[in-house]
Amino acid sequence: MKTSKERHDNKLDRDEIEARIRSFVDGFRRVGVKVTHQRLEIFRELANSSDHPDPERVFRGVRRRVPTISLDTVYRTLRSLVDLELITVLGSHLRRVRFDANISPHHHFVCRKCGMTRDFYNERYDWLKIPAVVEALGTVEGTHVEARGLCARCVKGKGRQSA
């Protein structure tokens, strides 16, 4: 595992990627899921990318090496990988869009299971200090903290999907 400093430049070295691929094979074997050529290449594609591709992009990338791959397999594999917690989904991507009429700066507690979202306030979190490297990427206009966890209902096992 690398330290924060070493990872800063977003460059992924071969060792790191090979380690990820090993944990992928282990993870799949452990739950008795077959390690197919397609799945391996889909995961490799993702492990190699430091940006955050959507299924279509993963599909196009993998197709260069596995021309017969189908988009559905990409979708299915990505979903399995999320279920196995080998990758994550970017942002709180719930089924439907949800809106926030609260314009003043605030932060969110989000339940990772049902999506329940509640506001909280802490002015010190509205403008957190961001590493200098990020300033090369663009202009930061503010920061938002997301506290992730499980809501009381879901802790009790009563929560439904995407509430």
Add this chain to the structure above:
Amino acid sequence: MKTSKERHDNKLDRDEIEARIRSFVDGFRRVGVKVTHQRLEIFRELANSSDHPDPERVFRGVRRRVPTISLDTVYRTLRSLVDLELITVLGSHLRRVRFDANISPHHHFVCRKCGMTRDFYNERYDWLKIPAVVEALGTVEGTHVEARGLCARCVKGKGRQSA
């Protein structure tokens, strides 16, 4: 404007809501958009809710007072409200799902225009202190910081939608 402390309990008082409705009417009038009965009720429904409803829920709520309202009008109005920056969309809700093969705790810089997302690291942000009130809502498993702004391409006006 209330202080953080006063807002903590998520209860919205009448004054706050009326202030929001005034800014809604002003905002619409300012850009020469008509203030219709439907639009006012849609905004009122949202301003009254401290959770974060999806279009369907807003629709069902408004329908109790405006039985002839259509779901499309709700969608259209919500979009106008976002464009006028009178409300916001919850989470980075992009067109397609996007994945992250990086399992180690990290944070994101997100361009609010094109959706470009890059990782950054700061171990102090992995477990930020969360107000005690939140602990009543559920179990916090960690924190994630999102630095929001404009990427270099979009600052130059070269960015496309949802890249």
Add this chain to the structure above:
DNA sequence: ATGGATGCAAACCATTTGCAGTGTA
């Protein structure tokens, strides 16, 4: 060999759009 994985095509479902009628400014 055999049951899960794949590829294809059709289904799904949240969201968007075209159009004719309606109401605000």
Add this chain to the structure above:
DNA sequence: TACACTGCAAATGGTTTGCATCCAT
């Protein structure tokens, strides 16, 4: 009155699913 807004219904587009075939174990 004029033109934007609304409601309806049909289109869109990302994602999911049913099914016959294929391949990792």
